[in-house]
Amino acid sequence: MSDTYDVIIVGGGPAGSHLALRLARAGRSVVLLDRKRFPRAKPCGEFMGPECLPLLEQVGLLERVLELGAQPVARAELYGYGRHASGRFGRIGRAEAQAEEGRALGRERLDAAAIDAARGAGVEVRENWSVARVLRDESAAVLGVAGTDVDGEPFELRARFTVGADGIGSRVARSLGVHQKIPWLDRIALSTRVDGSPFAGHAEVHYVEGGYFAIAPVEGGQATLNLVIDRADLPGGRPALRACLDDHLARAPELRERLTFAPDQAILACGPLATTTTAQTFDGAALVGDACGYIDPMTGEGLFFAMRGAALLAESLVPALSTGRCDRLALEPYRRARRREFMHRRAMGLMLQRSLRHPRIASGILRLLEARPRMTDLMMGMTGTSVPPRELLRPSVWLDVLTTRRVVSGPAAGRSAAPTPTTAR
Ligand SMILES: Cc1cc2nc3c(=O)[nH]c(=O)nc-3n(C[C@H](O)[C@H](O)[C@H](O)COP(=O)(O)OP(=O)(O)OC[C@H]3O[C@@H](n4cnc5c(N)ncnc54)[C@H](O)[C@@H]3O)c2cc1C
Structure with a gap:
């Protein structure tokens, strides 16, 4: 087996590029394959919640993202069924958002900037290389990947560890037999x-x-x-x-x-926009970002999951590569951390999706959010990234959410242009 690279990363979206950056800076040799050439468009709302900003900073990209013109997004206005609710980022109970505003930047620029930074950190980036499947040994441990290269020729590439960061329809997850659709959310x-x-x-x-x-x-x-x-x-x-x-x-x-x-x-x-996986860690491989499963863009946390997932995987993978043991057991901290940080948010996203498919429930939710604007802040904090579910156990949170008055100026949706919210506590 050729051990030229420590890690093969399939996919150069935020999950793959952030992981590549972190591993390269930890002294690991990394090759990143993407079937597209950067800059490339990617269907996305292009909004990053406040919790993404420290993650960009950690990999040295925040300044570049601001230079590229990332726009501030301080609030979300929700309209429908004749209702209008407005939510902001900020403090809920003891949970404080990392900033009072998120940012939005076109994915052509955001992803190309991360790929450039990865290249600068020593990552070998191979564009227009498409991966079709993983290579496995007789014990099913992953040895690398196979696919077609930039010239359309078949290739096989081996490394000590393989990462599927290849997004919603992940070929790596399919090839590992763990990819599933969520049929009711097609x-x-x-x-x-x-x-x-x-x-x-x-x-x-x-x-x-x-x-x-x-x-x-x-x-x-x-x-x-x-x-x-x-x-x-x-x-x-x-x-x-x-x-x-x-x-x-x-x-x-x-x-x-x-x-x-x-x-x-x-x-x-x-599309389809709803997928899941039955496992994310394997002997010699792991999934990160949308390759692990994805619900829907509605709550806009996909970029956070991708960047944070990359940080969590790097935390497990760097020591595993040092000890030379890259099996499933060595990746257990990553599996547990993902579960701890992401599971409830995914569950919350699915619950919202189910509810909002029914017009009467959707209209009821919007009526509640319109009447209690702090509920909208709570929903944004929970489905976004700043409010952990344990905050819901605090009576002070509910006191705040149910009693703080915030006046949203402007007429209700369906009749308004773009109302500006004001707060009154
Ligand atoms: C319509 C829509 C709106 C969204 N809006 C938001 C939003 O506003 N905010 C937010 O946070 N999230 C949003 N998301 C989610 C967000 O886009 C994803 O969660 C995020 O892109 C995941 O990053 P990733 O790196 O895991 O995957 P991706 O960004 O999908 O990157 C995967 C990469 O893998 C490459 N690749 C795929 N297959 C192969 C292969 N076989 N071989 C080699 N390379 C391959 C692709 O070319 C791509 O570059 C939205 C998603 C959609 C669909």
Whole structure:
């Protein structure tokens, strides 16, 4: 077996590139393979919650991300069923958000910046290399990967450890036999850019019959617009994407009237958006980021899971590589940490998804959030990344959430343009 590399990473999104950076800086030899060439577009809301900022800082990327024009996002406005709720990042009980605002930056720039930094740290980046499967020995330990290289030729590459960071449809997870769909949540997203001026400083979610729109401002005066719907509701063919978008926008006239599309703006489609895996650690391999499983962009924590997952994996993998034992047992701290940090958020995301599929429940939730704005802050903190579930056991949290008055100015959704919330305690 050739031991040229310590680690092969499949996928150069935030999970793969952050892991590569961390391992290279710990002195490990890393090769990163991606089937695309950077910069590349990736359907995404492009919003990073406040908890992402320290993770960017830890790998030395925060300054670069700000330089590239990452836009501040201080609040989220939720609309639907004639209701309007507004949520902010901040303190809930004892949990304090890392900052009062998140940031949004186009994935072309965000991901390319991380790949450049990884290259600068000594990672060998091979673009247009597509992985088809993992290589395993007779005891099923993972030895490396096989696929097609930049010239379309078959290749086999071996290393002491292999990481699947290849996103929602992970070939690595499929090849390991652990990838599963979540059939009741078979949704897809249509993603495009619009003029960003009406959305400066905040994100919006508009619930409509059959799905929802999410919008966040990005660099260059643009905003990212995503429509998430059941896959069954998307007619076939690319021209149908614009028609489908228009059809759903007709159900959100207050949003449609504020949107300006560039004539040649591409619309990307992406799905299914709900997958899971039955295991994430193996002898000689691990999964990280969306490759582990993914629910839906609604709560916008995917980038955090990817970056934080990379940090957790590096914490286990660096000592494992030093001892020369890279089996499942050595990765147990990673498995446990993922479970501890991510499980409840995933459960919360799934619960929200289930609830919001039923118009009566969705409208009830929005009515509650409209009446109790601190509940919206709590929901953002929980589905985002700052509020651990144990905070819900504190009476002081509920006292705060249920009794703090915050006045959201402007008329309810369906009638308003972009109301500005003000707070009154
Ligand atoms: C419509 C939509 C909106 C979203 N909005 C948000 C949001 O606002 N905020 C947020 O935090 N999250 C959002 N997400 C989630 C977020 O995009 C993901 O969680 C995040 O990109 C996961 O990062 P990753 O590195 O795990 O995977 P990815 O970013 O998907 O990167 C995977 C990489 O692997 C490469 N790859 C795939 N297969 C192979 C292969 N076989 N061989 C080699 N390379 C391969 C791909 O080219 C890609 O570069 C959204 C997702 C969607 C679909």
